[in-house]
Amino acid sequence: MNSLLQSKNQKIINFLVDKKFRFLRHILFLFGFLLIVYNSTFSLSYDGVYRYYAIFLLFVIFVAKVYINIYFLVPQFFFKGYYILYLLLLTILVFLGINIIGETLKHFFESHRIVHAEQIRDKIRGYYEAFLVVAPIIMMTTTLKLFQKWVEDNRQISELKNLTFLMEINELKNQINPHFLFNMLNNVKALIRKDPEIATVVIMKLSEFLRYQLYENNEEKTSVSSEIKFLSNFLDLEKIRQENLNVSIDSGVDSRILNSTYIPPNLFTTFVENAIKHSVNVQGDPTFVHVDISIKEKQLYFICRNSVDPNYIVSDKKFAGLGLPNIKRRLELLYGKMCTLDINFTNTEYTVSLIIPI
DSSP: OHHHHHHHHHHHHHHHHOGGGHHHHHHHHHHHHHHHHHTSTGGGGBOTTHHHHHHHHHHHHHHHHHHHIIIIIIIIIITTTOHHHHHHHHHHHHHHHHHHHHHHIIIIIGGGBSSOGGGSOOHHHHHHHHHHHHHHHHHHHHHHHHHHHHHHHHHHHHHHHHHHHHHHHHHHHHTSOHHHHHHHHHHHHHHHHHOHHHHHHHHHHHHHHHHHHHTGGGSSOEEHHHHHHHHHHHHHHHHHHOTTEEEEEEOOSOHHHHHHOEEOTTSSHHHHHHHHHHTOOTTOOOEEEEEEEEEETTEEEEEEEEEOOTTSOOOTGGGOOTTHHHHHHHHHHHHGGGOEEEEEEOSSEEEEEEEEEO
16 A cells, blocks of 8 residues: 555656656646636636737736746745845746736726726735735745755765765775785885885875775765875875876965865876876886866866877777766766866877866
């Protein structure tokens, strides 16, 4: 019984929310509202063809107010937290529509009215009653819009959690792999004999690298400074493995801003990994990976450039690995259309530019 009830409720929710039912929802709303106007006492106040003119006027003005509300006022003001401004603009919209209807009826339809003007209630009371009729209809559509956004947000949150979970599993399998640790430990072993001080620095960086992966990677947010430190350690460790690799991370942002600005962890790791993998030159020529992170006007700018062996043709497929589809989807779920990701390449250089809101 409960499963049957849940199934029916889910069907109702799908009809109210899913985009594939949007056209049908609008048709039902318009048809239902037209029936209400057609059978209202107001429509019977005019004789002949002017009754249909009055119905058309009322229908068009009311529908216009409803759609201005749900497609302009709600997303531009209510969803962005400007509640008082939204209520003010909505009140103005309602009274403006009522006045347009009233003045139009007064100047063009009054002579065709069945009920004489002296029998009509005073203008202020008429406006008050009209507002009581219009407001519930508009607020009902606002409630439906809020319900649609709530359901969509919950779906995206659920999908984001599942995707993040899968990415974390893949990171544990791929990023901290035995081959990487084996190479680093061999490097440390050689450095202990050759230069113990550098070996100590490498061990500290490797420790910080592993700590970030094991602990901070599980948090929902991490500071930009922590992310930069992780990338710096990661690049320094890779530089030990590739002596001809030149790496740098530039950020002209104040350290206090970096410490107080938070982003999802490992948001840039895939791009840096990709840069390291494809910066390798088979002839042993110098290569580079340069990362630039800046913050301007509540936006974070991430740019990663790496060298490309000119003897190989660069293509999208060549850079399609290391979770790029997953990170693109993750960015889409986290920021929607508020983020910008551009990937450009030539025969000698590959560049990733990412802009996200903070």
